Amino acid sequence: MGARTDRAPVALDALTVTDEGLSFTLRREHDVVVDVLLDGRRIWSFWSVRDTEPARPGRRWVAWPPPLHRFLDGTTTLQLVEHVTGEVLATTEAVLGGGTGRIAVVDKDGRPLGLDKSLTLSRLFDSRDAEQVAPLLDSIETVVSALQQAGVEPFLAYGSLLGAVREGGLIGHDSDADLGYVSGWSEPVDAILESFRLQRRLVEMGYWVVRYSGMAFRVNLREADGALRGLDVFGGILRDGHLYLMGEVGAPFSADWVRPPGEVTLEGRVYPGPAEPERLLEATYGPHWRTPDPAFKFETSEATRRRLDGWFRGTRGGRALHWDKAQPAVLRKGLGPSAFLRWIRRLEREDHRQIGTYVDLGCGAGVDTFTMARQGIPSWGLDFRPSHFKVVAHRAVRRELPATYRWTNFNELRSVLPTGAEIARSPAPRVVTARHLVDAVDGTARDLVLRFAAMVCRGGGRFYLQTLRATETDPVTGEDNLRPVDIAELVTDIEARGGRIVHRQDVVEPPAGPKHVDVTGRAGSNELTRLGVAWD
Amino acid sequence: MGLRDSAERVRRLAELEERVAELEAEVQECRQVNLRLAELTDVVTELLLPVAQRDEGRIDEVLRRYHDSVGVPPS
Numbered sequence: 001m002g003a004r005t006d007r008a009p010v011a012l013d014a015l016t017v018t019d020e021g022l023s024f025t026l027r028r029e030h031d032v033v034v035d036v037l038l039d040g041r042r043i044w045s046f047w048s049v050r051d052t053e054p055a056r057p058g059r060r061w062v063a064w065p066p067p068l069h070r071f072l073d074g075t076t077t078l079q080l081v082e083h084v085t086g087e088v089l090a091t092t093e094a095v096l097g098g099g100t101g102r103i104a105v106v107d108k109d110g111r112p113l114g115l116d117k118s119l120t121l122s123r124l125f126d127s128r129d130a131e132q133v134a135p136l137l138d139s140i141e142t143v144v145s146a147l148q149q150a151g152v153e154p155f156l157a158y159g160s161l162l163g164a165v166r167e168g169g170l171i172g173h174d175s176d177a178d179l180g181y182v183s184g185w186s187e188p189v190d191a192i193l194e195s196f197r198l199q200r201r202l203v204e205m206g207y208w209v210v211r212y213s214g215m216a217f218r219v220n221l222r223e224a225d226g227a228l229r230g231l232d233v234f235g236g237i238l239r240d241g242h243l244y245l246m247g248e249v250g251a252p253f254s255a256d257w258v259r260p261p262g263e264v265t266l267e268g269r270v271y272p273g274p275a276e277p278e279r280l281l282e283a284t285y286g287p288h289w290r291t292p293d294p295a296f297k298f299e300t301s302e303a304t305r306r307r308l309d310g311w312f313r314g315t316r317g318g319r320a321l322h323w324d325k326a327q328p329a330v331l332r333k334g335l336g337p338s339a340f341l342r343w344i345r346r347l348e349r350e351d352h353r354q355i356g357t358y359v360d361l362g363c364g365a366g367v368d369t370f371t372m373a374r375q376g377i378p379s380w381g382l383d384f385r386p387s388h389f390k391v392v393a394h395r396a397v398r399r400e401l402p403a404t405y406r407w408t409n410f411n412e413l414r415s416v417l418p419t420g421a422e423i424a425r426s427p428a429p430r431v432v433t434a435r436h437l438v439d440a441v442d443g444t445a446r447d448l449v450l451r452f453a454a455m456v457c458r459g460g461g462r463f464y465l466q467t468l469r470a471t472e473t474d475p476v477t478g479e480d481n482l483r484p485v486d487i488a489e490l491v492t493d494i495e496a497r498g499g500r501i502v503h504r505q506d507v508v509e510p511p512a513g514p515k516h517v518d519v520t521g522r523a524g525s526n527e528l529t530r531l532g533v534a535w536d
Numbered sequence: 537m538g539l540r541d542s543a544e545r546v547r548r549l550a551e552l553e554e555r556v557a558e559l560e561a562e563v564q565e566c567r568q569v570n571l572r573l574a575e576l577t578d579v580v581t582e583l584l585l586p587v588a589q590r591d592e593g594r595i596d597e598v599l600r601r602y603h604d605s606v607g608v609p610p611s
Binding site: 152187188190191192193196199200203204209210211309310311312313314315372405406409413415417418419421422425446502508 | 563564566568579584
């Protein structure tokens with residue numbers, strides 16, 4: 001974090017505003033936090049040197065952040081204000097795009113939005129009144145109490161602790177609340193096990209918990225006004241005289257700076273804090289934490305990042321995937337098998353096999369699962385994105401088909417193995433399919449997918465997969481996140497787990513179409529390999 | 537210092553850089569065992585007991601409940 005070393009006036013002049021960005025002269029290289037106000041309301045903040053680029057001599061330039069682009073159509077009074085002093089540095093009437101009205105950065109219900117420090121467009125606290133933040137304060141109390149019941153000592157952390165200690169309230173340019181706790185365990189493995197137990201306790205209490213990593217999760221609450229609120233809970237360990245708190249902190253730390261719990265006041269309510277909150281704030285934000293900085297960027301050291309990554313991260317590989325979602329209207333009628341499933345059914349018929357149970361891994365919209373269930377075959381559709389199979393799953397329920405759709409995280413052993421154990425109890429022979437899954441996931445998930453297949457197909461089952469094939473001419477990764485796979489390497493992996501390749505087909509195929517969203521939009525060629533694997 | 541010495545130092549430095557990168561990767565691999573071990577231990581401790589007790593009626597229920605506790609969103 002930069003800091004001003006002298007207090008001479010900031011000499012920012014000659015502001016010009018275009019559809020692309022802002023430029024101004026900065027006679028002295030003052031690096032200060034500048035708020036951008038549109039019609040008097042803060043929308044965004046940046047550091048005048050750190051976040052800008054040199055333009056013509058003496059000028060600096062900064063692009064509009066992409067989340068704002070869609071709003072920049074009309075007229076506005078744009079002001080640059082030094083955040084710390086409140087001094088207005090420049091004012092101009094700006095006309096952007098071709099629009100004629102006033103520019104309004106608001107959500108679809110007309111509620112004001114602004115950018116937080118991660119440049120995410122949110123409903124920031126500075127645009128909410130006391131009545132509007134009360135549900136959040138209630139939620140913090142609820143989750144604090146639940147975590148205490150579950151056996152840890154939570155405290156306000158990150159922006160919530162900073163606001164409480166520095167201002168006694170929520171920080172205007174923040175949009176969520178964070179809690180932390182420090183485990184009594186110092187070995188990562190024990191602290192992760194404790195985090196799993198905490199999650200289980202919270203789920204038993206009726207909360208919806210989404211895990212980020214081995215040491216952090218979000219507790220989702222439905223507030224009185226119906227809005228869904230997520231509170232992030234970050235675990236930490238004390239180890240070798242250091243505190244490692246997910247997701248950014250690694251610093252020399254003493255146990256008595258954490259325990260016994262202290263108290264901090266946020267918006268007039270008392271919450272638990274660490275024993276010495278100032279110590280945690282310095283470890284989190286550096287020595288200048290008392291100076292407000294709405295454009296703050298964490299400068300987590302490489303050593304801390306490697307430790308937190310190595311110990312705790314790796315359960316959320318699927319988060320990075322952005323699959324197209326099939327349109328509900330497309331899924332309401334005429335559901336038929338993908339070309340891949342037709343290929344499988346033909347092979348199974350030719351081999352005179354009767355499928356006992358069908359399982360589709362990474363089922364997407366779930367159409368193939370639906371198609372098999374319609375034939376009376378008990379069928380499972382497993383996917384990381386339940387919103388994608390929701391429409392077809394409801395349809396299967398209405399028609400009383402033997403189909404089970406289930407959220408599954410292929411990066412989490414705790415998700416994959418128990419589901420495999422459950423399905424391994426269903427009628428044999430079982431057929432497991434994976435269309436564009438091994439080319440979508442990372443090595444950890446691929447390993448678990450093959451483990452699942454081995455588990456469920458043992459004793460006469462078959463595993464069929466379809467993947468993009470790496471070729472010399474098409475080693476690219478598509479914009480659809482699929483990475484062509486080295487087939488020889490994949491076959492070696494399968495054989496190492498006792499699988500035997502019984503079918504192989506190399507094809508070039510067009511995208512499967514809107515009902516089986518997979519490689520649509522892919523720029524490269526669709527050279528595919530299909531494999532059929534048997535486990536005896 | 538002769539040219540040969542300089543060349544030798546550069547070569548050794550490159551070797552050391554490579555070795556450090558390897559060591560970092562190896563340390564990271566060791567760290568990653570924590571999460572795997574925790575996941576495996578959790579599965580075993582939560583699911584092994586009903587299986588060991590051969591309580592057929594409870595196995596499906598326990599598997600289902602365990603799955604729900606891992607993170608399934610509400611429908």
